[in-house]
Amino acid sequence: MTLAAGLALGLSFGNAAVADSHDMARYKEMFEPIPSIAPIPADNTQTPVKIELGKMLFFEPRISASGIISCATCHNPALGFADRIPLAVGHMGQVGERKTPTVLNAALLEAQFWDGRAATLEEQALGPIEADIEMAMPLDEAVQRLKEFDVYQEMFAEVFGGDDPIKADNVAKALASFQRTLLTPNSPLDRYLAGDEQALTDKQKRGMRAFVDRGCVACHRGPALSDSQFHRIQVPGSTDLGRYLVTGEEHDRHAFRTPTLRNVAVTYPYFNNGQVATLDEAIRVMGREMLNLDLPDDEVADMVAFMHALTGDMPEFAFPALP
Amino acid sequence: MTLAAGLALGLSFGNAAVADSHDMARYKEMFEPIPSIAPIPADNTQTPVKIELGKMLFFEPRISASGIISCATCHNPALGFADRIPLAVGHMGQVGERKTPTVLNAALLEAQFWDGRAATLEEQALGPIEADIEMAMPLDEAVQRLKEFDVYQEMFAEVFGGDDPIKADNVAKALASFQRTLLTPNSPLDRYLAGDEQALTDKQKRGMRAFVDRGCVACHRGPALSDSQFHRIQVPGSTDLGRYLVTGEEHDRHAFRTPTLRNVAVTYPYFNNGQVATLDEAIRVMGREMLNLDLPDDEVADMVAFMHALTGDMPEFAFPALP
Numbered sequence: 001m002t003l004a005a006g007l008a009l010g011l012s013f014g015n016a017a018v019a020d021s022h023d024m025a026r027y028k029e030m031f032e033p034i035p036s037i038a039p040i041p042a043d044n045t046q047t048p049v050k051i052e053l054g055k056m057l058f059f060e061p062r063i064s065a066s067g068i069i070s071c072a073t074c075h076n077p078a079l080g081f082a083d084r085i086p087l088a089v090g091h092m093g094q095v096g097e098r099k100t101p102t103v104l105n106a107a108l109l110e111a112q113f114w115d116g117r118a119a120t121l122e123e124q125a126l127g128p129i130e131a132d133i134e135m136a137m138p139l140d141e142a143v144q145r146l147k148e149f150d151v152y153q154e155m156f157a158e159v160f161g162g163d164d165p166i167k168a169d170n171v172a173k174a175l176a177s178f179q180r181t182l183l184t185p186n187s188p189l190d191r192y193l194a195g196d197e198q199a200l201t202d203k204q205k206r207g208m209r210a211f212v213d214r215g216c217v218a219c220h221r222g223p224a225l226s227d228s229q230f231h232r233i234q235v236p237g238s239t240d241l242g243r244y245l246v247t248g249e250e251h252d253r254h255a256f257r258t259p260t261l262r263n264v265a266v267t268y269p270y271f272n273n274g275q276v277a278t279l280d281e282a283i284r285v286m287g288r289e290m291l292n293l294d295l296p297d298d299e300v301a302d303m304v305a306f307m308h309a310l311t312g313d314m315p316e317f318a319f320p321a322l323p
Numbered sequence: 324m325t326l327a328a329g330l331a332l333g334l335s336f337g338n339a340a341v342a343d344s345h346d347m348a349r350y351k352e353m354f355e356p357i358p359s360i361a362p363i364p365a366d367n368t369q370t371p372v373k374i375e376l377g378k379m380l381f382f383e384p385r386i387s388a389s390g391i392i393s394c395a396t397c398h399n400p401a402l403g404f405a406d407r408i409p410l411a412v413g414h415m416g417q418v419g420e421r422k423t424p425t426v427l428n429a430a431l432l433e434a435q436f437w438d439g440r441a442a443t444l445e446e447q448a449l450g451p452i453e454a455d456i457e458m459a460m461p462l463d464e465a466v467q468r469l470k471e472f473d474v475y476q477e478m479f480a481e482v483f484g485g486d487d488p489i490k491a492d493n494v495a496k497a498l499a500s501f502q503r504t505l506l507t508p509n510s511p512l513d514r515y516l517a518g519d520e521q522a523l524t525d526k527q528k529r530g531m532r533a534f535v536d537r538g539c540v541a542c543h544r545g546p547a548l549s550d551s552q553f554h555r556i557q558v559p560g561s562t563d564l565g566r567y568l569v570t571g572e573e574h575d576r577h578a579f580r581t582p583t584l585r586n587v588a589v590t591y592p593y594f595n596n597g598q599v600a601t602l603d604e605a606i607r608v609m610g611r612e613m614l615n616l617d618l619p620d621d622e623v624a625d626m627v628a629f630m631h632a633l634t635g636d637m638p639e640f641a642f643p644a645l646p
């Protein structure tokens with residue numbers, strides 16, 4: 001972001017004063033709280049049974065070739081719906097090329113995967129089932145396997161109706177419905193945006209101001225702290241062409257969708273290659289890559305504190321009982 | 324079991340009448356309800372924090388070489404704390420030689436693993452972490468990895484005290500403590516044994532009587548419906564030497580610890596090699612292997628119904644939040 005752009009957004013550079021209520025209104029426009037319910041597409045409305053079915057499928061390892069890998073293996077609810085290892089590990093222990101992104105609040109993003117090759121959760125859901133290095137299960141086999149279970153026969157029929165309700169499209173719809181419930185409201189930032197001045201510490205408020213003043217908010221904005229757009233960035237150790245592999249456009253070389261910063265403190269390690277372990281280092285890398293400067297230590301420490309203010313309430317639910 | 328032994332136990336062979344209250348007293352001695360709390364060894368008393376720590380470790384994939392396999396991968400809470408595939412799959416997709424046994428009610432058994440090579444849950448807990456085809460993590464590395472997390476430092480110190488609380492023995496103790504909470508009370512059989520005549524259907528009562536009259540109860544008795552003893556059985560397709568591999572004793576060739584029948588309807592497939600998919604077939608195999616006879620169809624159907632009466636309330640708990 002240029003200085004002019006910063007000024008156009010009404011940002012104040014310079015002294016990092018503790019936020020006041022005037023600031024709060026300003027921050028409210030930039031960040032927005034987590035909504036109480038995610039946007040629901042007209043062609044995949046939510047019902048409790050559809051959500052429950054989606055939850056079951058999310059935990060269902062028998063739609064993987066090995067029989068032990070489910071969505072929840074890499075998007076592990078105990079680990080912030082990610083895996084906390086640098087690169088995803090899948091079928092037969094194969095190591096992928098990218099860090100597992102969290103599913104938390106993915107419903108608030110308008111581009112899925114690091115390279116945005118899916119626009120919606122429905123488009124995203126089936127990819128990892130089929131991918132050779134993830135669950136490695138051809139979709140028709142996954143569908144066949146689900147058909148073996150009376151419980152799935154009944155639930156798909158109830159949810160989707162029709163002659164042949166167990167089909168890949170419906171698997172995707174159910175999974176997407178469940179994933180839309182995985183929001184994390186009530187973070188310190190959300191409580192602050194709702195009017196509680198005390199929800200953020202002074203250090204976190206300084207970090208928030210620095211985050212805004214440095215222009216980080218240009219991309220990390222809105223309820224997910226992501227613009228769902230693609231930006232070129234080549235973090236240390238990465239040769240990944242990113243979005244270019246999807247579009248073939250030169251300007252997409254090494255471009256990645258802005259990741260959400262929601263729950264960033266519990267979804268380490270960082271970046272497309274997962275090679276950065278700490279928030280401190282991740283913020284310094286962003287300073288160098290996007291702003292071409294070494295951020296001062298105190299500012300980095302303040303921003304780390306602000307990042308911790310983005311951890312919300314994790315979704316709570318009982319384990320599904322699979323058939 | 325011989326006819327004489329059956330008579331010595333006071334069993335009645337022949338007509339399968341519906342159970343009455345006289346029967347109930349008899350069945351109560353043979354099966355016993357699930358206790359409200361598992362037997363606790365004096366050197367590993369339970370505390371809420373120890374149980375919580377054990378739960379975290381049970382779900383902790385970072386003590387596996389791949390970083391994605393935890394105890395809960397094969398002992399999956401969504402699948403009756405087992406995996407519902409014939410043979411266990413572990414590190415790098417390697418397929419083991421035996422079916423994953425359920426952890427549910429394992430605290431009621433006096434021999435762990437199919438071959439009883441561990442007597443207690445404490446002795447059992449570390450094996451799968453180290454095993455090359457399971458989690459494939461040397462114990463000292465697992466311990467080192469846990470030490471990297473402040474949360475584990477604090478919890479192990481609180482639970483175990485001492486200079487160096489994070490050590491393999493304590494990992495085993497915490498895991499065992501958690502596993503002792505995985506009881507499944509309140510099955511139809513338990514409700515029947517508590518005095519509710521209506522808890523079992525007539526078909527289930529006929530199945531229970533057949534189960535007793537045929538002598539199945541000789542080994543499948545007590546609260547877990549297992550005597551924790553070793554019996555020779557070579558199910559179709561199995562060449563596994565079982566207990567012999569532990570003791571080297573001739574009489575242990577192809578001997579296996581009696582598996583619990585608690586929750587048997589949700590812990591398919593069956594036997595040490597997992598090659599039998601249904602209760603119906605499993606009961607027929609047991610008839611042929613142990614009684615040398617083909618059980619009549621109606622008796623098999625009744626026993627299947629009785630097996631369904633052994634499914635209790637699954638433990639309910641929230642996902643742990645790992646550090």
